[in-house]
Amino acid sequence: MIVSLVATGLFLFVLFxxxxxxxxxxxxxxxxxxxxxAGIYFVWNPDQMTRLAQLVGVGxxxxxxxxxxxxxxFLTVVGAIIRERRSGDVLTLLVRRLAIQQARFPEGExxxx
Amino acid sequence: xxxxxxxxxxxxxxxxxxxxxxVVRGVAPHAQVVVVDDGSADDTGDQALAGGACVATHLxxxxxxxxxxxxxxxxxxxxxxxVVTFDADGQHDVAEALEMxxxxxxxxxxxxxxxxxLGATVNMPFSRRLVIKAAVVFTRLTTGLNLTDAHNGLRxxxxxxxxxxxxxxxxxxxxxxILSQIARLRLNWREHPxxxxxxxxxxxxxxxISNSVRILEDMLFGARS
Ligand SMILES: Nc1nc2c(ncn2[C@@H]2O[C@H](COP(=O)(O)OP(=O)(O)O)[C@@H](O)[C@H]2O)c(=O)[nH]1
Ligand SMILES: [Mg+2]
Numbered sequence: 001m002i003v004s005l006v007a008t009g010l011f012l013f014v015l016f017x018x019x020x021x022x023x024x025x026x027x028x029x030x031x032x033x034x035x036x037x038a039g040i041y042f043v044w045n046p047d048q049m050t051r052l053a054q055l056v057g058v059g060x061x062x063x064x065x066x067x068x069x070x071x072x073x074f075l076t077v078v079g080a081i082i083r084e085r086r087s088g089d090v091l092t093l094l095v096r097r098l099a100i101q102q103a104r105f106p107e108g109e110x111x112x113x
Numbered sequence: 114x115x116x117x118x119x120x121x122x123x124x125x126x127x128x129x130x131x132x133x134x135x136v137v138r139g140v141a142p143h144a145q146v147v148v149v150d151d152g153s154a155d156d157t158g159d160q161a162l163a164g165g166a167c168v169a170t171h172l173x174x175x176x177x178x179x180x181x182x183x184x185x186x187x188x189x190x191x192x193x194x195x196v197v198t199f200d201a202d203g204q205h206d207v208a209e210a211l212e213m214x215x216x217x218x219x220x221x222x223x224x225x226x227x228x229x230x231l232g233a234t235v236n237m238p239f240s241r242r243l244v245i246k247a248a249v250v251f252t253r254l255t256t257g258l259n260l261t262d263a264h265n266g267l268r269x270x271x272x273x274x275x276x277x278x279x280x281x282x283x284x285x286x287x288x289x290x291i292l293s294q295i296a297r298l299r300l301n302w303r304e305h306p307x308x309x310x311x312x313x314x315x316x317x318x319x320x321x322i323s324n325s326v327r328i329l330e331d332m333l334f335g336a337r338s
Contacts, residue, residue: 085334092175092283096183099149099169103187104158106165 004043011039119194120144120214123184124166125177126201130155132314137164139207140199147187148201149180157201167191178287182280189275196275200266202315209307213269216305223274223300226260227267232306238316244325252289256296260304264288267307274300285324286331 015036023029042049042061049061058064122140126133126148133148140146141164148161152174162168169187171180181198188196195217197210205227213225229237230249248263268291270278277298282290295302311319 081334088175088283089281091173092179095152095171095173095175096179096186099171099183100187100190103147103167103169104162105167106162 007043008040011036011043015040116142117144119192120197121188121191121193121195122146122197122199122210123181123188124148124161124199124201125151125180125184126153126157126161127151127174127177127180128153128155128157128318129201130157130160132203133157133201134160134164136199136201136203137161137166140210141165143207143211144197145188145191145193147184147191149184149187151175151177151180176284176287178280178285178290179283181287185270185275185278185280189272193275194272196270196272198266198268198270200315202318203312204309204315205267206308206310209305210267210269213267213305213307216303217269217271220303221301222303223271224295224302225269225305226262226302227265227307227309228260228262228304229265229307229309230261231304233308234311235308236311236316237309238311240322241311241319244322248289248325252292255289256293258292258296258302260292262304263292265307265309267309274298282331284327284331285320286328289328289332 015033018029018032018036021029023032042052046061049064053059053061053064056064058067120143122144124133124136124140124146129136130153137146137148137160146161146164146166147169148158148166149169149171150158150161151171158168158170167187169183171183184198185196195214197214199205199210209227209232213227216222217225234242245262245264249260252258252260252263264285266288274295277300278291278294280287280290
């Protein structure tokens with residue numbers, strides 16, 4: 001009961017955040033919201049989860065959740081790596097530009113060029 | 114002998130304080146030098162300046178690829194006719210680098226690449242040899258370049274070649290990236306025998322085998338376009 005309530009709370013939070021936040025793709029926003037709504041439904045109707053699992057050829061509802069979680073986690077991590085690389089690239093451009101602008105010259109050579 | 118002011122040595126350095134001024138002093142009588150101090154925690158920048166190099170400082174460490182690109186941009190802006198990429202840890206030989214420059218000019222080449230396997234290695238650990246040989250095979254397969262060495266930091270580039278090659282791999286994967294661009298741009302290149310000295314100092318600092326995994330990862334994830 002408590003677990004179900006906590007899970008519902010989390011899904012509601014996701015639903016709310018997805019509803020107010022801007023997404024790069026509208027499709028992603030809709031998917032996240034549908035996912036959260038489905039989450040709430042299945043928390044309170046676990047039998048339906050098992051029915052859905054059997055529909056896609058997986059034994060139990062719990063197994064399906066494990067698979068889905070793995071896939072979502074994987075996609076999230078890949079997304080995070082890509083974002084981290086992009087911001088690293090931006091940082092590199094900034095650092096390189098500054099390095100050239102503030103280059104130091106040895107004694108007696110002054111700043112040429 | 115007099116200094117050739119159209120020749121620029123680009124030295125990327127990360128925490129090379131104990132060695133860098135000696136390396137710079139070895140080059141400075143012959144050519145201009147820019148050291149890119151890549152966010153070192155020690156006095157690498159000051160030591161390089163004292164040795165007679167121009168110093169461009171990365172405020173935070175961005176890796177050797179990023180640092181080389183900074184140094185190349187700097188050298189080109191200063192009017193470099195040829196650019197030499199040179200290691201900061203004393204593994205390379207200045208006289209050989211100058212031979213490579215002379216050859217690049219005499220034969221009108223775009224690039225001259227150092228090869229320790231045409232030349233010599235001093236105290237090279239077997240594990241290092243194995244990793245580099247694997248990189249050589251990999252580079253041959255992916256670029257079609259018929260090389261004997263890969264990941265050799267000693268290179269000479271003509272101004273045109275240095276302008277065309279853009280390093281986007283910030284870390285160590287830049288070595289493969291430069292080769293693949295040389296292939297793609299159809300640059301006219303030759304390998305030249307060089308001696309790479311594995312001193313205690315350079316080995317203590319040098320690339321660990323574990324890092325080759327990072328290099329592969331960088332190549333897989335690609336670089337900004
Ligand atoms: N700019 C920069 N240079 C680096 C970094 N790591 C190594 N280097 C420099 O790259 C050169 C070769 O590095 P090293 O680790 O000795 O590689 P190895 O000689 O291939 O084993 C040296 O001049 C180092 O100072 C880094 O994070 N940033
Ligand atoms: Mg080294």
